[in-house]
Amino acid sequence: MGFLLGAYGKLAAGSRYRSLQARMMRIQSKIRRATRDVANMEKMLDRNMKAELQQLTNNATATKGLYQQSMYNAIGSSAEYTSAQQTIAKYQQDIQNGGKSDITNEQISAASQVMSNAMNSMNQQLTTATSSIDQQMAYMKSQIEQKYEIYRDTMLEPLKDEEDSLQLEKDTLESQIQVAKADYEACQKMEQADVKMLTPNYTGGQG
Numbered sequence: 001m002g003f004l005l006g007a008y009g010k011l012a013a014g015s016r017y018r019s020l021q022a023r024m025m026r027i028q029s030k031i032r033r034a035t036r037d038v039a040n041m042e043k044m045l046d047r048n049m050k051a052e053l054q055q056l057t058n059n060a061t062a063t064k065g066l067y068q069q070s071m072y073n074a075i076g077s078s079a080e081y082t083s084a085q086q087t088i089a090k091y092q093q094d095i096q097n098g099g100k101s102d103i104t105n106e107q108i109s110a111a112s113q114v115m116s117n118a119m120n121s122m123n124q125q126l127t128t129a130t131s132s133i134d135q136q137m138a139y140m141k142s143q144i145e146q147k148y149e150i151y152r153d154t155m156l157e158p159l160k161d162e163e164d165s166l167q168l169e170k171d172t173l174e175s176q177i178q179v180a181k182a183d184y185e186a187c188q189k190m191e192q193a194d195v196k197m198l199t200p201n202y203t204g205g206q207g
Helices: 002-076 079-096 105-198
Strands: none
Touching: 002 079, 002 105, 079 105
């Protein structure tokens, strides 16, 4: 009777063990795919966010450059600034030629003041504009980062949850496989013990 119980138990435990092993292989395949999906999603989100932030920086730099150039153009087109510039240029040319300039010191001082005022005004406007651009950039940077945090919550976290769920299922299966293996070995020992007991002993002595 023990032999039959051992054989049947070994058969059932073996079948259960193989079924659990097959499930483990499927779960491991799913975990590898889930892990790959998580890694790919993280890379894609990081890559896209960095690209948007870099584009934002490039746009801000270009905007500052364009504004600065427009200010230089505005100064250059100012009749008063151009006249002052020409006055100083003529005075310097006269001096370099070794002659005496008919431009007075008062005229030089006035022209220098005009150019200085123009440059100071331009620098103040550039400072204000740069500060405004930097504030806008900081706000837009914050918006981009918040957007990608939402992407991570809605696109990445579900993939991580699936990976965690599969890992939990794998851990449970590992425990079940250990139990099934132990049952199989116990039934195998029972069967072997009963076979030994049922085997006739042909080693007898003659009187």
